Amino acid sequence: xxxxxxxxxxxxxxxxxxxxxxxxxxxxxxxxxxxxxxxxxxxxxxxxxxxxxxxxxxxxxxxxxxxxxxxxxxxxxxxxxxxxxxxxxxxxxxxxxxxxxxxxxxxxxxxxxxxxxxxxxxxxxxxxxxxxxxxxxx
Amino acid sequence: xxxxxxxxxxxxxxxxxxxxxxxxxxxxxxxxxxxxxxxxxxxxxxxxxxxxxxxxxxxxxxxxxxxxxxxxxxxxxxxxxxxxxxxxxxxxxxxxxxxxxxxxxxxxxxxxxxxxxxxxxxxxxxxxxxxxxxxxxxxxxxxxxxxxxxxxx
Numbered sequence: 001x002x003x004x005x006x007x008x009x010x011x012x013x014x015x016x017x018x019x020x021x022x023x024x025x026x027x028x029x030x031x032x033x034x035x036x037x038x039x040x041x042x043x044x045x046x047x048x049x050x051x052x053x054x055x056x057x058x059x060x061x062x063x064x065x066x067x068x069x070x071x072x073x074x075x076x077x078x079x080x081x082x083x084x085x086x087x088x089x090x091x092x093x094x095x096x097x098x099x100x101x102x103x104x105x106x107x108x109x110x111x112x113x114x115x116x117x118x119x120x121x122x123x124x125x126x127x128x129x130x131x132x133x134x135x136x137x138x
Numbered sequence: 139x140x141x142x143x144x145x146x147x148x149x150x151x152x153x154x155x156x157x158x159x160x161x162x163x164x165x166x167x168x169x170x171x172x173x174x175x176x177x178x179x180x181x182x183x184x185x186x187x188x189x190x191x192x193x194x195x196x197x198x199x200x201x202x203x204x205x206x207x208x209x210x211x212x213x214x215x216x217x218x219x220x221x222x223x224x225x226x227x228x229x230x231x232x233x234x235x236x237x238x239x240x241x242x243x244x245x246x247x248x249x250x251x252x253x254x255x256x257x258x259x260x261x262x263x264x265x266x267x268x269x270x271x272x273x274x275x276x277x278x279x280x281x282x283x284x285x286x287x288x289x290x291x
Binding site: 040 | 204205206207208209212214215216218219222243256257258261262265270271272273274275276277280
């Protein structure tokens with residue numbers, strides 16, 4: 001069982017990891033996401049990614065969000081599946097209601113990163129699943 | 139049984155002219171009809187004494203049919219958010235006392251809500267209970283305005 005995700009840094013030194021978003025059957029959509037411990041939810045995507053991954057649209061409005069430039073934007077909540085630590089995992093996904101701009105990044109946040117160790121090396125980093133007490137990784 | 143009717147007292151409750159004559163049934167029926175019609179329209183109800191409800195042309199939004207595709211339906215989403223915030227504002231004192239800092243998802247059709255420690259868990263519970271009902275989420279007490287806020291980089 002793989003219980004580690006490997007990431008890298010972009011030219012701005014931001015920690016990125018490629019997430020596999022489940023579409024259907026064995027079909028996955030690879031998405032580059034920023035590891036953001038200041039984001040208190042699980043996964044944030046933009047409308048383009050949500051369409052590409054065929055996430056079910058909802059009428060679930062989320063609290064106001066603020067983009068990098070400080071402008072407010074609206075978002076919806078839905079559910080999807082990602083491949084995480086070698087397993088298919090259901091996750092709540094926040095979808096920003098417009099297509100991704102050049103500076104915008106998809107995020108993974110604390111609801112996904114809880115119960116992990118992140119080891120930041122000089123050239124890359126690793127996210128390890130924490131072993132539950134007396135249990136095994138996974 | 140001998141029943142006697144005092145005509146004077148039996149007509150005392152009916153609308154009367156200044157000279158004491160009872161207003162005709164047709165006139166009374168007309169007044170009744172006008173009142174009934176007026177009660178159907180806020181703008182009419184507001185007119186006679188200025189104490190009626192404020193005029194309103196907004197209809198409650200109905201959420202029927204499939205949810206709008208991603209990147210579409212911004213107006214509908216705004217409507218859901220506005221209703222969610224209104225409900226949150228009404229419940230705010232109780233919520234902040236009983237569930238401080240918890241996540242909340244509100245059914246904007248019924249004003250029922252679910253609280254939890256994480257948004258994932260709270261939305262899961264909401265979905266089990268209410269299916270795909272229109273909803274609004276936020277973190278209880280997470281801003282002076284009552285707006286839940288999530289900062290993005």
